Amino acid sequence: MRRTPLYDREKELGATFTEFHGWELPLYYTTIREEHLAVRSSVGIFDVSHMGNFLISGPGSSYTMNYIFTNNFVKMRRHQLKYTHMLDEQGRIIDDMIGGMLEENEYMVVPNAAMIEEDLEHMLQHHRSNTLIENLSGEYSIIAVQGPRAQELMSRLTPFDLSSMRFFHCDYVLFPELERHVLLWRSGYTGEDGFEIIVENSLAGEVWDILFKKAGDDIPVKPCGLGARDTLRLEKGFLLSGQDFNRDRTPLETNCEWVVKWDHDFVGKEALLELKERGVKEKLALLLLLDKGVPRPGYKVYKGEEAVGRVSSGTFIPGKETGMALAYVKRELSDFGELLEVDIRGRRAQAKVVDPKKM
Amino acid sequence: MVSIEEIELREGLYYTKSHEWCRLEDDVATVGITDYAAKVMTDIVYVEAPEVEDVVTQGEPCGTIESVKAAEDIYSPLSGRVVEVNSEVLDSPEVLNSAPYDNWIFRIKISNRKELTSLMSREEYCEYLKKELEKGEGS
Structure with a gap:
């Protein structure tokens, strides 16, 4: 089984591990209940490094993004994030993910761990010209900091004015402790305010340690496992790839028509339009x-x-x-x-x- | 991760491989779940117990424990007729997490004392748990 760079720290914290699509990940540290409530009332910290990272760049990248995904990645601003679905030709959801425009002609998307290979194959099959698609999944770790006090905690790690970063936006912010800028997404899967820190594997441990250190005695913070991640997302009705859809459902059935923008061509559009007329x-x-x-x-x-x-x-x-x-x-x-x-x-x-x- | 040192075991109880305990007084067996079961399940949120007058059979499911994670059957340690159900546990299932040996779930009037021979003592259950935990480590 694969382990993330944070495995030893998690074990030290007393995590009970579970297998999740080939990864050995914390299921919970104390109890799912405590971790769930910590995220709703203060802050919880999740290791979601198993999730993938694709970088899509080049002069044709925005066309590729728009052709592969249902949401519109041309009509967006730099440093904006969008939730999207990726469909097959029959309009069925292959995977769902968040994609961000890091710079003009440079996007990052974060696919689900179990779908990395399949997603990549699909993207390589349907990309437009002048696009480079890189799978950086093994190189990055992702730490999610979730809860109403997430901004307060993150503000102790960076001088960047986080109040200027709106939800579903991202930026490179300085972590003075690391003497580095790191990629910070204001997003999550819990229904709370929160951030996802995307860093090279070699820095993940340090970021994890700094988070707990900076929380100090006054911001209650808990490491959280996949158990709480599941109860938190389900309470808000968020989809889980492979569980709520598995190459058998369309965005129209999952109440996700809002992530389908009909103003551009994308893989699966024709089939989806037909289904829309017929009714699900x-x-x-x-x-x-x-x-x-x-x-x-x-x-x-x-x-x-x-x-x-x-x-x-x-x-x-x-x-x-x-x-x-x-x-x-x-x-x-x-x-x-x-x-x-x-x-x-x-x-x-x-x-x-x-x-x-x-x- | 649960380790053998953290698991409380009590003398004077019979244990099952499916992690129930029972205590016998005359022909009435008081049944609960072990500390191991409680620690593995964590976050117990519902208990479905058999009802009074239900006839239960040794080794057969007769109720369910629900945690946030999963639903697990309760297997009756012995055969007999249910004579009492602990409504306190049904109302506050979380007590099974904090004190599994002080909170019984149901009582049965047993019909076959010979079945007691297939239950484990504290020592036997301890050995059984050690093996189970080793298996878990290796997987």
Whole structure:
């Protein structure tokens, strides 16, 4: 199994590890609950170095970005980030990721760990001319600093005025301790404010140490594992690649039409337009359980006696103190407020379709 | 990572390979989950126990423990009829994390004392856990 440059530090902190697509990563350090709540109330620090890094550059790079991705990477400013989907010719999602314009004609995208090879193959197949696509996945580490006090903590690491960096923007900021500028993205996967520090592997350990040191006694900070990463993203209805889609779903079914910009040509556009006209049969709904029980992937969703869908992700959400799930359900039953039932090992638990923005 | 030194084991209890404990008084067995089970699961959020009058069979699932991470079955350590369920644990499942031996889940009137011979003593369970943990390390 592969380990990130932070493995020894994580072990030292008492992490319980798990296998995740060939990587040995912390599942939790103390408990998922404590880590989840730390991110909602203060700051949590995640090692997400398993995620990939592609650099797309050259005079044709913006055309390549726009042709490969559903979002529009031409109509954007330098240092802006965008969430996007990448589709196959049938309009099905291959992967989702955040892409940023680092400079004119230079973009970085961060694909999911399990999809690096497949994504790369797809990009090399569909890129436009005068574009260089580099896979730097083995060379960079990513540390995510997430929570309402993330800016306060990060401000102790850099003199850069972070209040001028808006969410979904990035910049190179000076870390005086390292005597280096590092790439800082203001983004994350928790629904909180936060930053993702993208550094060469050789600097990852030092950055990790400085973060904990600078938090001092007055900013409560916790190292967090994949367990909390999953409960945090699910509470906000964020998709997990390979779990909520696996080459079988389109952005129209995942409520992600907002990342599809129809003003440019992209791989899968034709098929997606056709599907849009025809209408989708199922939509992804975020369910909040009103009864006791924990929904898990594969559990069936009912409306009365009729089976109307299936859970793709589900867990117990600390803080909310109830189960939540992402489930594909019949389109006409996917509106906010709809009452459905989840079959939990033979027992029916009532669940409500909720608006992720209000969670 | 859970190590054998951190796991509390109590004398006077019977243990199962699926990490339940039980204590016998006359023909009534009091059942709970071991400290190992609690430490591995962490964050226990729901307990589904059998109901009073349910007939349970040794080694068969009769309830479920849900943590944030996963759902695990509770296997009945012995056969018999359920005579009592601890509603305190159902209402506050997190007590299983803090004090797994002080918070039993259900009690059964056992029907076959011979089944006791297939349960483990504290020492046997300790040896069993050591082997389990070694296996885990190697994987």
